[in-house]
Amino acid sequence: MNRKEFERVSPESVGISSEAVMRFVDKLEGGHTEMHGLMIMRHGKICAEGWWAPFGPGIRHMCNSLTKTYMGTAIGIAYTEGLLKLDDRLVDIFPEYMPENPSPYIDKLTIRNVLCMGTGMTAMPRATADWVRDFIAMPIVHEPGTAFYYNSAGSTLLGKVIEKLTGLNVYDYLKTKLFDKIGIDSENIRYGLSNGEQDMWAWRIVSTTEDNLRLMKLYADGGVWDGERILAEDYVKMATTLQNDSSSEKDVNPPATDNFVGYGFQIWLCKHPGAYRADGAGGQFSIVIPDKDTIVSINENGSTPGGPQKTLDIVWEYLIPALQDEILPENPEALAALRRKMSHLAIEVPEFRPYAKWKKDACGFYAVKSGSFTLYGDVMGNPDKSEADSFRIGFETMEGRIEWLSKDRRRCIVNFAMDGTRRWNHMDSPWNFAVECWASGAWETDDTFRLELLWTESPGSRKILRFRFDAEGVTVLENAVSGPPRPGIPFVRETRAVRIR
Numbered sequence: 185m186n187r188k189e190f191e192r193v194s195p196e197s198v199g200i201s202s203e204a205v206m207r208f209v210d211k212l213e214g215g216h217t218e219m220h221g222l223m224i225m226r227h228g229k230i231c232a233e234g235w236w237a238p239f240g241p242g243i244r245h246m247c248n249s250l251t252k253t254y255m256g257t258a259i260g261i262a263y264t265e266g267l268l269k270l271d272d273r274l275v276d277i278f279p280e281y282m283p284e285n286p287s288p289y290i291d292k293l294t295i296r297n298v299l300c301m302g303t304g305m306t307a308m309p310r311a312t313a314d315w316v317r318d319f320i321a322m323p324i325v326h327e328p329g330t331a332f333y334y335n336s337a338g339s340t341l342l343g344k345v346i347e348k349l350t351g352l353n354v355y356d357y358l359k360t361k362l363f364d365k366i367g368i369d370s371e372n373i374r375y376g377l378s379n380g381e382q383d384m385w386a387w388r389i390v391s392t393t394e395d396n397l398r399l400m401k402l403y404a405d406g407g408v409w410d411g412e413r414i415l416a417e418d419y420v421k422m423a424t425t426l427q428n429d430s431s432s433e434k435d436v437n438p439p440a441t442d443n444f445v446g447y448g449f450q451i452w453l454c455k456h457p458g459a460y461r462a463d464g465a466g467g468q469f470s471i472v473i474p475d476k477d478t479i480v481s482i483n484e485n486g487s488t489p490g491g492p493q494k495t496l497d498i499v500w501e502y503l504i505p506a507l508q509d510e511i512l513p514e515n516p517e518a519l520a521a522l523r524r525k526m527s528h529l530a531i532e533v534p535e536f537r538p539y540a541k542w543k544k545d546a547c548g549f550y551a552v553k554s555g556s557f558t559l560y561g562d563v564m565g566n567p568d569k570s571e572a573d574s575f576r577i578g579f580e581t582m583e584g585r586i587e588w589l590s591k592d593r594r595r596c597i598v599n600f601a602m603d604g605t606r607r608w609n610h611m612d613s614p615w616n617f618a619v620e621c622w623a624s625g626a627w628e629t630d631d632t633f634r635l636e637l638l639w640t641e642s643p644g645s646r647k648i649l650r651f652r653f654d655a656e657g658v659t660v661l662e663n664a665v666s667g668p669p670r671p672g673i674p675f676v677r678e679t680r681a682v683r684i685r
Contacts, residue, residue, distance in 0.1 A: 185363070186366075191230070194519050195231040196519070197514070198226035198231050199510060202515055203518050205231070209526070211498045217487075217488065220640075221239055222480075223394060226479075227477050237530040238531075238638075238640055241393065245390065245643060246389075246464075246642045247396070249468075250470065251464065252462075253399065253450050257402075258342065258343065259346070260416070261357075261415060263416060263419050267349050267350065270299070270422075271296055272295050274290070274293045274294070281320045283317075289327055294328065295345065296427075298339070300329070301430070302330065302331065302333075303335050304330065305333055306323075306333055308322070316344055319338070332431075362399075365414060366401075374388075374391075374641075396462060399470060400471075402414060402415065403420055404477075407420040423449035424451055425448055428446065428447045430444060439489060442455050442493060456473060458474045467484035468643065469482040469484075469492075470482075485643045534624035534625075534636065535604070535626040537627045540627035542631045546577065546653045547579055549576045550681035555678050556677075556679060557588070557660060558588075559586060559635075574684065577651070582601065583599065584625060597609070598637070600624055600625045607623050607624070608620070621639050621640075624636050631652060631653050631654065634650050635650075637649075647662065656683065657683045658680075661678055662676065663677075
């Protein structure tokens with residue numbers, strides 16, 4: 185891997201005051217989202233960065249649809265190498281998947297159309313083992329290139345194009361062609377399929393905040409890294425400028441006003457003139473602002489209605505006006521305050537209620553009689569095979585443990601804190617892609633214990649369980665929460681277990 189660390193400088197040295205960065209961060213912490221990571225680069229130098237504990241600079245964070253930009257980059261590299269042309273037709277790339285009665289427009293569908301969300305489709309196929317065949321057989325309602333439809337299956341099909349042309353999956357292709365060249369640690373990248381060959385959703389890369397910044401710096405620099413051309417200049421220009429009118433998104437996602445501006449090649453355009461972004465659900469952003477020579481990379485859990493758009497609006501309203509053309513005088517006191525703040529960021533700490541009358545009597549073994557019990561859950565779209573027929577729960581003074589034997593005979597253990605902090609668990613398994621979990625718990629009442637599981641690699645993925653103990657056993661209510669815990673969210677699954685010893 186050819187990795188050179190970016191220079192770290194004061195905000196003032198690149199034309200932004202430390203006080204302005206502080207105001208920007210304060211606005212990001214204003215309650216519309218749960219911030220996880222932030223990096224600001226200006227003139228090729230990092231002038232501010234911070235992560236909200238327990239998140240950190242080296243912790244992988246699920247990209248969601250920001251993965252689409254990695255997919256589009258793979259196509260761009262193949263285009264640069266002369267392996268494909270943007271007007272290559274899918275019928276020529278995948279002749280083995282052509283249906284007997286093809287859609288009238290299928291012979292016009294090109295790589296370019298898929299890149300800009302212009303497939304002409306108005307629906308996606310179901311996730312089956314034959315999803316590629318099913319995708320190509322989908323009705324094409326509009327002539328390709330004439331309408332916008334956000335097509336995640338099409339984005340993943342771009343990976344299949346790479347596989348067909350090179351014999352490598354997208355990860356292996358990008359490892360040598362992209363990651364190793366621009367300083368992304370491929371050993372720390374996770375890329376996988378949620379359900380084997382049935383996975384058709386382009387959201388499976390798990391990377392760091394800086395990985396995503398490095399990806400978009402390649403675009404900001406015109407496709408060149410350390411003097412080596414990785415992406416053709418014309419590809420970068422097309423990818424980052426208007427290729428498809430996305431104004432129809434007003435009807436699909438009204439709060440997301442930055443989605444109405446237009447679309448390039450697996451890259452969204454932004455309201456600020458000339459700006460563009462890689463974008464994943466929940467506010468996984470890597471934003472390039474060319475006229476300010478600035479890149480902003482964000483990981484967050486912006487799951488409240490309009491949350492991610494609010495984050496973008498804060499960038500436009502509070503950060504961009506603060507970016508000055510000239511170097512500013514150094515302000516040691518303000519810089520020290522900013523660095524102090526950025527080094528002490530944290531998400532909301534767990535509640536501290538470790539005592540209850542049932543704490544001792546609740547310890548023991550329980551057999552599941554109705555419903556299903558697991559602490560892993562469907563975190564990243566994976567089939568869950570971790571359900572238990574029975575489980576054991578134990579409470580100590582300030583911590584506890586739940587353990588069970590899964591149906592595929594794996595011993596599963598979750599340790600949780602009750603001291604106002606969280607306990608770290610590595611919950612690796614063949615059926616769950618997110619593995620880093622922090623667990624905490626508190627007694628809501630004398631007989632009801634609340635357990636919270638937070639997956640740091642999966643934005644928005646929390647599992648909240650409420651254990652209500654009685655003389656015969658326990659009722660477990662479960663809620664998978666997207667975003668910070670909020671009052672009034674209903675529990676969606678109920679499990680009943682009886683005490684066996």
